[in-house]
Amino acid sequence: MKSPACNVPAHIYIWDNRVLYAGPGIEPRYRSYGSAALLVGVEGNLRVHRQTHAHEVVETRACLIRPGLPVWLESDSPSLMVLFLDPFQHDLKALATTAGQQTCGILWPLSGEDQLVDLARQILRTPLSPQTVSGILVKLGLPDTCRLEPEGVDPRVARAVSMLRGGRTRNITTEDLAATVSLSVPRVIQLFRQYLGISAGKYRQWHRLHATTLAIAQGQTFTQASVASGFSDLAHFSNTFHSMIGIMPSRLLRANGGVHFYVDPWLSAQGFSTLSGINSAAPTIC
Template sequence: MLPIDAPVLLYLWDKRTFHLSQFHQPLQLAQAAAMLLVGLDGPLHITSQGDALACRSALLPAGLELSVDGRGSRVAICYLDVFGEDFALLAPRMAASLTGVLHGLDSEAACIRRFDELHRSSAAPEQVYAWLDELINPQQGVPDGFVFDPRIVRTIELIKADVSCNQSIAYLAKQVGLSVPRLTQLFRQKIGIPIRRYRQWHRLFVTSVGVARGMSLTEAAVAAGFTDSAHFSHTFRSIIGMTPSAVLAHPQGVRLFAG
């Protein structure tokens, strides 16, 4: 039986974002960040590039377009770090791949049990973050061959420093010593999405953090660079695959935290 009295968990950290909720409608995702999904009560039915699969855990790279149907199951969603370190740690631990979707986490059964426990207890943010760290990087190491590109790190720092400003790619390229075509190419290669898409994703994050800290949705959206709450809602649905109200207006309430 599903714990129907348990609230939605929506915890926002700078490195990762965690969302655990029951899903009755399919999510139409245009991936702006890599994600780990775990179906707590039944399989996830995923359609990507015309291929379909059913699985209990899936690792999705940034930039992928697909549909995910939980069919009433609770789904734990972890949006992973933007630079790809989490993805690089998890990818070798998935059993199989189909059209870009990696699935079958090696510790899947234990992972499902732990997420179920965290949901039933409405676990505090620090408990969830500690579990995510343990799940993703149990050895606290760096993935083999993984390096941060300092130019991309700096580009993201510049975007984050003034999220409400549409800094031109020419300006960003000049600041990191690259040509516009080279920055555009390198950013997509390292992050998996175009600069504009990343900026939209980060603005969604900043808006959600503002709401978690007591701002109205309109105030938070405008402060993050959206023209109004309708612009925010449209972007939210195009990237996250559902409306903000589907996340924030759950019948059992939402436990919302921004760290």
């Protein structure tokens, strides 16, 4: 495999329910995302396999990864696009219908792969606005919303998620969530697996990454943003980012031109505090 190049820019788009990364290729390693993810090799195929099924390697240009699934990812492409999908899996359910087959939680090949590659190349060449990117994603099959939408989700799960979003600086346990929504701990665990595909602790960690990235995009330093989101220090944030995303934040800063952030206008207007609860407004394209 070729070493990921640092001579391509890094671009991060942030919405309330999604985050898109387009930039230098991610280091080959095992990772476990806190949401479903859409992966696209910009200039070459991806090679992906589940940690427990190393002999079943999927080679494809684009694929979907289910949330919380430990997978190995590598690619010869010097650049990569990853779209982290909404936590309630509405996006995953919509895009799964475009996949030809599923192998150990990896869905591939996807219809619209050429359009996804074109989108990634456009972003790397001449960055698009968040509204334009959202419009393209909707045409490719994603739901027409850029806000976290609890529709169709057990209201107790939605309430628990809202609690985790609002308490990102506190260590909220599964027992705390169970007491808040008047359920047993095993039932809370079951419902999180059913609706988010991951544990409550994994989601809290994932949301902290989301909130930290938004704060950095809005002008806070890496240290300020990581501490404000509940990480003990910058090293804690960097190690978590590296283990879940597959690249060190410092490496993004060394990319050609550094890191460019694009925040959905609605999210930007709401500010950092918007990630403290679920917005139940009518779905709106942004």
